[in-house]
Amino acid sequence: MIASLLPAAAQAADPLLRVNVSGVDEALHKNILAHLGTLPESEVQRRAFLFNVDDAVGAALQSVGYYHGEVTQTLNRNEKGPWELVLTVIPGEPTRIDWVDFRFAGDMLNDRTFARWLDNVSLRPGDVLNHGRYETFKAELGAIALSRGYFDGEYSKAEIRVNRDENRATISLHFNSGIRYRFGDVNFDGDTLEDGFLDKLIPFDKDTHYATRRLSTFNSKLQETGYFRSIKVLPQLDKAKDNEVPVRVELENRPDHSIELGLGADIGSSTDKSFEPRVRVTWRTPQINRYGHSQETSIEWSPDRPKFLTTYTIPLTHPLDDQLKIRMGLLRDKYGVSQIYDSEKLDFTNTGQLDSTKGLLGVVRTQRLQSGWLWGYSLDYIQESYTQSETDYDPRFILAGMSLSSTVRGDASLDPKWGYRHSYSLDYADPSLGSETRLTRIQAKFKWIETFFEKHRIVARADFGVNLVADSDVALVPPSLRFFAGGDQSIRGYAYQELGPYYEYTTAEGQVGREVGGGRYLAVGSVEYQYYLTPTWRLGSFVDAGNAFDKDQFEPVIAVGGGVHWISPIGPIKLDLGVGLNETETLERSWRIHLTMGSEL
Numbered sequence: 001m002i003a004s005l006l007p008a009a010a011q012a013a014d015p016l017l018r019v020n021v022s023g024v025d026e027a028l029h030k031n032i033l034a035h036l037g038t039l040p041e042s043e044v045q046r047r048a049f050l051f052n053v054d055d056a057v058g059a060a061l062q063s064v065g066y067y068h069g070e071v072t073q074t075l076n077r078n079e080k081g082p083w084e085l086v087l088t089v090i091p092g093e094p095t096r097i098d099w100v101d102f103r104f105a106g107d108m109l110n111d112r113t114f115a116r117w118l119d120n121v122s123l124r125p126g127d128v129l130n131h132g133r134y135e136t137f138k139a140e141l142g143a144i145a146l147s148r149g150y151f152d153g154e155y156s157k158a159e160i161r162v163n164r165d166e167n168r169a170t171i172s173l174h175f176n177s178g179i180r181y182r183f184g185d186v187n188f189d190g191d192t193l194e195d196g197f198l199d200k201l202i203p204f205d206k207d208t209h210y211a212t213r214r215l216s217t218f219n220s221k222l223q224e225t226g227y228f229r230s231i232k233v234l235p236q237l238d239k240a241k242d243n244e245v246p247v248r249v250e251l252e253n254r255p256d257h258s259i260e261l262g263l264g265a266d267i268g269s270s271t272d273k274s275f276e277p278r279v280r281v282t283w284r285t286p287q288i289n290r291y292g293h294s295q296e297t298s299i300e301w302s303p304d305r306p307k308f309l310t311t312y313t314i315p316l317t318h319p320l321d322d323q324l325k326i327r328m329g330l331l332r333d334k335y336g337v338s339q340i341y342d343s344e345k346l347d348f349t350n351t352g353q354l355d356s357t358k359g360l361l362g363v364v365r366t367q368r369l370q371s372g373w374l375w376g377y378s379l380d381y382i383q384e385s386y387t388q389s390e391t392d393y394d395p396r397f398i399l400a401g402m403s404l405s406s407t408v409r410g411d412a413s414l415d416p417k418w419g420y421r422h423s424y425s426l427d428y429a430d431p432s433l434g435s436e437t438r439l440t441r442i443q444a445k446f447k448w449i450e451t452f453f454e455k456h457r458i459v460a461r462a463d464f465g466v467n468l469v470a471d472s473d474v475a476l477v478p479p480s481l482r483f484f485a486g487g488d489q490s491i492r493g494y495a496y497q498e499l500g501p502y503y504e505y506t507t508a509e510g511q512v513g514r515e516v517g518g519g520r521y522l523a524v525g526s527v528e529y530q531y532y533l534t535p536t537w538r539l540g541s542f543v544d545a546g547n548a549f550d551k552d553q554f555e556p557v558i559a560v561g562g563g564v565h566w567i568s569p570i571g572p573i574k575l576d577l578g579v580g581l582n583e584t585e586t587l588e589r590s591w592r593i594h595l596t597m598g599s600e601l
Contacts, residue, residue, distance in 0.1 A: 017039055018084045019036065020085070022088050023090055024089050024091060027064075028061070035059050050085070062131075064128070065169075067095055067162065067164045067167070068092035071089050095164070096129065097123065099170050101173070101174075102174075105175075105177070106178045108145065108153070114144060114148070123137055131160070138155075138173070152177075155174065156175075156176060181244065183214075183245060184246040186206075187246065187248050193290050194290045197292055197319065201225070201319060203221065210235070219231055222249070222251070226254070227294075230250075231252075236248055254286045257284070260283075261279075262278075277302065279301045279302075280300040282298045284297075293312070293315075295311065296311050297310040297311075304334055306331075307330070307332065309331065316365070322368070325363070325366070327362050327364070329359070329360045331358050331480075332357045333356050335356065335517070336353055336354045337350055337353055337498055338352045338353055339351060339513065341511060341512040341514075355386060355387065356384055356478065358382060358478065360382055362379060363378065364376055374405045374407075375403070375404055377400075377403075378403075380398070380401070381396070382397045382481075384478035388515065393475065397435045397481070398434045399435075402426055403425040404425075405421070406421065406422060407419070407420075409601055414570070414571040414572065414599045415599065419449050419601045423443075426442055427441040436473075437473040437477070439469050439481070441466070441481060442468075443466075447460070449600060455531055459527075461525065462525040464524075465483045465522035466521055482517070483522035484500045484518050488594040490524050491526075491544040493544070494578070499584070500518050502514050502516045502585060519548035522549075523549075524547070526543065526545070527542065536566060538564075538565045538567070539564060543558065555582075555584060557580065557582045557584065559578050559580045560581060561578035572597070572598070574594070574595070574596045575594075576595075577593055578594060
């Protein structure tokens with residue numbers, strides 16, 4: 001193999017020296033270049049570089065087991081342009097490992113983590129000697145010992161003996177891990193919460209075997225509370241006593257209040273494809289009192305969809321795994337599409353959408369079960385005003401609900417390589433309990449992610465919904481409780497909530513009108529293939545299908561498309577183009593550009 005080494009400065013100016021290496025494979029070639037180091041940028045550096053070539057190449061060869069290598073140097077001193085150094089290398093016969101003497105003692109012998117690591121060790125008799133691999137082995141062993149609490153571990157023997165005449169080597173490594181330390185007391189400093197409140201976040205008991213993974217989990221749980229700006233979980237090895245390591249947690253509270261301002265716009269998300277500016281202000285109080293109460297209030301303004309929502313959170317038996325949330329809001333939204341028949345054009349024209357204004361007051365308790373499932377039950381009071389078929393409605397509902405969900409992630413990143421989520425919910429309203437009509441609402445949602453061969457990723461999802469209500473009471477079910485399809489989380493290529501069954505009616509002026517008013521059922525699915533160009537950029541292509549519908553009115557809609565995704569530090573940012581393949585009675589073939597951000601699980 002022949003290759004050359006150029007300094008980085010060569011891109012801007014002629015280098016002082018070029019180096020060509022031949023006679024070795026790619027791995028050995030890279031090792032030689034690494035030992036040669038940075039090429040000279042002055043004549044003094046060039047003289048020093050040429051003086052050390054033999055030693056550097058020899059060290060490179062010996063580090064991977066070649067003790068009898070031969071190097072021939074040819075230096076061309078060009079009057080114009082850089083000098084050229086040609087290295088012809090004959091590695092010779094490699095030195096192989098004759099035998100390996102590993103001896104371990106101490107509590108580590110009963111540690112499954114150590115046993116699994118040792119099974120994958122690649123230092124075996126017959127292998128070509130590689131000093132770097134040996135040093136990596138020692139470093140990994142030391143790192144495991146420290147991370148698992150073997151703080152008294154030491155080597156009684158660690159050496160490589162090389163017989164150059166016979167090209168043989170022996171490796172001896174004797175390590176005694178000693179006793180495995182355990183966790184001692186955990187002390188908090190800097191928080192203003194009730195004594196014992198944070199103890200429930202500690203993911204280990206006193207006298208549990210030490211492991212840095214448990215400290216990382218502890219740190220993550222403290223971060224998740226949202227109370228603290230700075231968190232340091234510090235094992236105090238210098239204060240260890242009787243093989244117990246105390247842990248000190250240094251905390252710094254977040255500011256009492258924070259205000260976040262967001263500006264944005266929706267382009268073409270409505271049926272009239274208009275430009276809709278958005279302004280969002282969020283006020284957060286991460287810790288209201290010593291019991292860990294918090295609140296978040298958001299106000300969002302847009303011409304057609306203003307929203308106000310405030311949530312007050314009360315930790316119950318656990319700061320994260322058992323919470324009571326009281327929520328109150330006033331929200332305006334638009335659904336479907338409204339049309340009037342134009343006798344001159346002999347076709348229907350859009351006149352707007354179904355407007356709804358909803359007041360909400362509710363309470364929900366969420367608990368994380370030992371199995372990892374998230375269980376919740378709620379009670380919501382809803383009053384929603386809307387006009388449908390030129391008739392005004394103002395129904396009231398008291399919804400009792402329960403939900404169950406589980407999320408499994410292959411890693412903790414914002415772009416997991418694999419994982420899945422499934423959630424189920426049931427809501428019930430009854431006239432005897434103060435609701436306008438009897439309603440049973442059932443939903444199920446699924447998402448699955450899998451990565452094949454590192455660069456190929458599949459994302460699939462499916463959403464299903466059912467509203468059980470009497471035929472005569474369908475109009476009394478408010479739009480926010482009906483099912484619609486369309487949008488970046490449903491069927492891309494169509495506007496948000498514009499798909500669903502429609503009905504016709506006659507206006508007061510005698511015109512024929514029709515309105516997509518939502519369905520009693522929902523069935524939507526999607527499959528997306530993603531290919532990673534680099535670790536932070538990928539391409540995606542998808543097929544979305546399904547619809548919202550009523551009895552005997554299922555008309556599936558299909559959309560296809562693709563886009564470019566950037567895996568940013570705050571999560572994937574996706575720019576997708578969706579194209580609808582179907583025309584419906586109320587919609588022509590459609591296309592939309594969707595910009596979304598955030599983790600897919």
